[in-house]
Amino acid sequence: MCSKLNSQARVKDRISELPDAVLCHILSFIPTIYSVRTSILSTRWKSMWASEEYMSNYVGFLMFVDRVLSLRDSLDIQKFRLHCYCCVEDFSRIVGWICTAIRHNVVELDLCVYTDNIVCPTFELPQCVFMCKTLVVLKVKSNCITYASPTSGCFPSLKFLDVKVEYPEDDSMEKLFSCCSVLEDLSINANC
Structure with a gap:
């Protein structure tokens, strides 16, 4: 039982150790709602979804909907x-x-x-x-x-x-x- 607890304590949060640029790139592949939900993980993640790269995708979405409706x-x-x-x-x-x-x-x-x-x-x-x-x-x-x-x-x-x-x-x-x-x-x- 003790060895199981010790092995769980040694598990590292490797994703949080990644650079911001890599995390933003990963978030760009998942739906918006899930990207935003990551903000509860830690203070570091709080504004990660609103990165420059992500916001470009968001603005692209807004323009896409505008265009579809106008056509x-x-x-x-x-x-x-x-x-x-x-x-x-x-x-x-x-x-x-x-x-x-x-x-x-x-x-x-x-x-x-x-x-x-x-x-x-x-x-x-x-x-x-x-x-x-x-x-x-x-x-x-x-x-x-x-x-x-x-x-x-x-x-x-x-x-x-x-x-x-x-x-x-x-x-x-x-x-x-x-x-x-x-x-x-x-x-x-x-x-x-």
Whole structure:
């Protein structure tokens, strides 16, 4: 038993001994969300994901989404799925993407938007989402999106609503649910 404990104590954390450039290169091969999650490993890893090389890939992603959406012309979008870890500076861009999906008669809107800055400002789900006549499925998971739904006439076709939020505002969720007149399936998960 003692020899097992001694061998475990001798195990070295070799990855943390690598130079920053090598760690950044390794992170460039994994999905963004996992790169950001490495920031909890130690203070050294905290900002590793935001390196120059990594941020170039992130900016490339933003430009790619802009380009794809601009090339849609008049084609409808059946499903728009955006899962990203973003900065406050990206909020207006994300709102623009959501509005573009709505203009293209989106049927399913799946948003998973997180930011690493818990004290950062939030952004409101655009009003066009609440008024969208084609939207049937809405999934929102976020620590930075708030809801300011109109008091009437919203979500005329919404049948499936899946919401997971952190730190929900007092009555925003209640207002959101009260707008769903044809809702068939509701899933709520809130971390307070």
